[in-house]
Amino acid sequence: MSTSYAKIEGGGSLLLAWQIKNKKVLIVGGGNVAAQRIVSVKIGDADVTVVSPKDGLIPEVEDRIAQGEVHWLNRRFRDDDVEAMDMVLTAMDDHKESLRIGRLCRRLRIPVNVADVPDMCDFYFMSQHRDGPLQIAVSTNGRGPKLANMIRSEVIQSLPPQAGDMVYYMGILRSKVREWEPEISQSSKRMRWVTQLCEAWGLHGMGKWASAAAKDPALVDRLKPFYDSNDIPTLEMIL
Incomplete structure (x- = not known):
């Protein structure tokens, strides 16, 4: 006797609430994307290190360094920076160097996200809403970040205020x-x-x-x- 089950539709992502408390996360870069990444991983209480020359830091990242929220290496990236890291995030304008770092992490089996290069990302950052212990995230699998924000807004409006x-x-x-x-x-x-x-x-x-x-x-x-x-x-x- 055969049983018919719903066909599994591939091409998506495995959506997880990744527990990264005290995990070591390296962020390469100090601009706007780096600032967003800091917020995303510090929500999960990660141990974050930013590597970037001082002239590459925007005020928000400088402030988080000054407040002791993240560690800071005042220089350009070196390959040995990824040693003992649990996650690496590149957030820099140097596209060639970002790809090189991504390939390095892949060889070392370190989960990596290369900003704006979906094919080099082991995971994506989703459009998120946070209300205390409630976290809601929407993913378009790297295809439409702005659309994800719009969908998230619609979902949030349907929730009770409490x-x-x-x-x-x-x-x-x-x-x-x-x-x-x-x-x-x-x-x-x-x-x-x-x-x-x-x-x-x-x-x-x-x-x-x-x-x-x-x-x-x-x-x-x-x-x-x-x-x-x-x-x-x-x-x-x-x-």
Whole structure:
């Protein structure tokens, strides 16, 4: 008996939330693109080093160096700069040198992004929205960065205003549920109950709950009797 499954459409990217906390990231260049890259990787708490002569730094990058947010090598790139690096990002005007650095990283199996050269990128930077623990990203796989920004804006407008708080308090609720019933054997029950709660209240209901929980954290614990009895309360029963 044969089973028909949906055809897998290739040509995309593997979208991941890459955990780079304390990972060593090298950024080659000190201009506007470098400034954007610094923000992108520091959001993930990476250990960032910028290599660029002083005359190649824009004020924003200079300020981040002065504040100690990134390390700085005041010179041009050297091949041994990539040693012990977990990620390399080129953000410079010298196209030939950028390609050379990209090829070097490929040989050494170091993930690399060469600005504005999609074929030399092991990964792309997506158009992002950040609201506390909530991160939303849109990728066009290097084909249309401006279009990605436009799509992201449309998506953001559809979210409830408390979206970030909603994610934050959902994380607290999940931790509480694990405290209420920590046995591994109950993991399916925990997941099912939290899922059913989200579906019953919907995004806007979860947003109202999160706004109220921000003022009264005890609202999270008010859900425990319903979890214990495996019931899903209405939002009105909690608020």
